[in-house]
Amino acid sequence: MFDGLQRRVVSIWFPRLASDRVLRLRPIAGPFVLTLREANAERLHCLNQAAERQGLHRGMSFADARAFCPDLQSRPADLQAEARFLHVLRRWATRYCPWVGLEGDDGLVLDITGSAHLFGGESQMLANMRQGLGRAGVAARLGLGDTRGAAWALARHGEGCAAPGAPQAALADLPVAALRLDPDLVTGLQRLGLRRIADLDATPRAPLARRFGPAPLLRLDQALGRQPEEITPLAEPPHYGVRMTLPEPIGLCDDVMAGVSRLLDQLCAKLAHHETGARSLCLTLRRVDQEARTVELRLAQPLRDAARILPLFERGVAAVEAGYGIDQLRLEAVQVERLPARQITHMEGRDDSQLDDLITRIGTRIGLENVQRFLPADSHIPERGFLISPAAYSRPEGNWSAPRPRPLVLFPPEPIAGHGPRPPARFRWRRMALSVARLCGPERIAPEWWLSDDNWRRGLRDYWQVQTHQGRRLWMFYTPQAPGWFVQGEFA
Known part of the structure; x- marks a missing residue:
């Protein structure tokens, strides 16, 4: 695509991306950090400059940070919002070139081959980038080189520009950590005295490959342009x-x-x-x-x-x-x-398209949230045995199961006169005089202690199915801890 042109790559690193996103909306004077919960502990996720000057660092325990800096202000981190903000910055960067990709969670990579002259040259382009990000309140460090690896190393370990065709001179004095290696590999190389990229490049390759594998040499060759490394631009989401x-x-x-x-x-x-x-x-x-x-x-x-x-x-x-x-x-x-395509066979279940269309038609008049359905819930408490969910955002799933029959109609408990653990032979309920014809019970139901429900804080309930001579089939319960009788439901 760029035959005859020297490839040039820009790497933009946002060292305080998360905190800059928050502070540009609500500026805070003084030390400020974002915290993230890791392994049952609150740790520092991102810091502003004032917090770094206090000696705080990323990964530090939040309790220790508060001990070092009593006036520290904090907020919980939002990783999804950070990712969205990085995508916004990526779209902004497309003003400089069409080939813009993500570099981890806090950086961008741009292939500016053939586009720097539109801004007056590479120096003017980088200055324009710094000026735009500075106005937006986002701290950034930029690196420019012939390769993606060289630009990454310069952005994070030098913030400089490598002359075209001479990556070795620009990278020679940088640490081996600038080659995008795992920390364990960096530690192993440093123990051998290979602290700079120049030291690694001057070392015989065969012993290095046998001891550390192909990763160090591959990253070295990619940074120096001996091995190709593509930049894949992030595709724009489809517009429907x-x-x-x-x-x-x-x-x-x-x-x-x-x-x-x-x-x-x-x-x-x-x-x-x-x-x-x-x-x-x-x-x-x-x-x-x-x-x-x-x-x-x-x-x-x-x-x-x-x-x-x-x-x-x-x-x-x-x-x-x-x-x-x-x-x-x-x-x-x-x-x-x-909505992925699915295979249609003779074993396909029933078609719910007509029901969905009916819900849509009703929802256009009264709102989709107001068309609701009952779903089973895993609870033996009568009032908690079901959930009410919008029909448009739920599917009928699960089976309604109960150890004993449940009444069709439930209502708040209504007290009646009665003594003893067995239902009274005659009682009045809703101004009706009723007499018991048949009994079934008791079924003892205990409160669910992990849920807060004032109606069930009084303790146990012994439920009875009571068939009356007058035709009423009631669901009644007795409370042993505070003797009393109540009617809570009626069977069909």
Whole structure:
């Protein structure tokens, strides 16, 4: 791709990426650290300059750090937010060249071959990078060389530039740790007196390979340009959006739905290519007067079937006021989820597509979160034997199992008059006089001590199934620790 050009690589290292991300939003004067829990202990994950001047270092116990620095301020680290911030910086770096990749968790690597002249030269390009990162409040160290390994070494152990075609001179005095070696290998080489890259390069290769394996020599050759090392740019995430500009405005619902059908075919083809399904879609209709109307559709399950999605748009499209006409349609999958292809066989289970479409239709009116289903829960407490979950974000799974029959209707315990551990032969409940015809029990249920429930703090309950002469079949319990009788449910 760059025949005739000397390859040039820039490595950008962010030594305080995590703390810079936090402090650029909320500046803090004084020592500040981010902590991360490792092996049941809080340790320092990232520090600002003020904390480093106090003698603190990464990996140090947070308790020890507070002892050294009483005015230390801290916050828990967010590794996912750090990764997102690094991706933001990667996108910013594409202004200098298209080949930008990640270098670990705190760095970037750029192949600037053939693009430095656009900024007036390599020195001006590096100065522009430092200026942009400085304005953003992000500390960075830059290295420039002919290879990825040389740029990495200069960024982390010198922050300099290697002249084109002369990596040996720039790397000779750097420590062997600059070759991206494991700490154990670095320690072993230093014990032999090989502390600099020049010392390692002047040592016979065969004894080194026998003792330390191929890793030190491979990293050395990559840094000096004797072995190739590729830079793989991080691919941009796919954009699930399609657009249609019409030569003449339209206003009829059927015409708009026909346009949506064409857009859905294109969008679903892109979703199928990436093995994803749309969970939320946004249809934007631009009118002739430059105003836009949007129709949002949230699906109960990820879909990429245009024939199933199209009818779900009818209600929203019919409610749009077209004005003097619509001249542009834009359809975007706002939220997507993985939807890999699956093998369809005669053993395939029942199809839930109609139920999912029904949930979607109801959800467009009252909200998907308000369409709920009951799921079994692993608890012998009657009130905790089930979970209520949105039907769009859960699947019916597991079996409803109980050691004894449970009533169809449960309600808060209602006291009745009674004495002794057996149900009273006659009692009044809800202004009805009832008499016992048949009994089944008792079933003793103990509280779950690991859960906080004020209704179950009183202790044990002995449950009885009581069939009355009047036709009522009740679920009653007796509390031995505080004698009393209660009705809590009714069987069908």
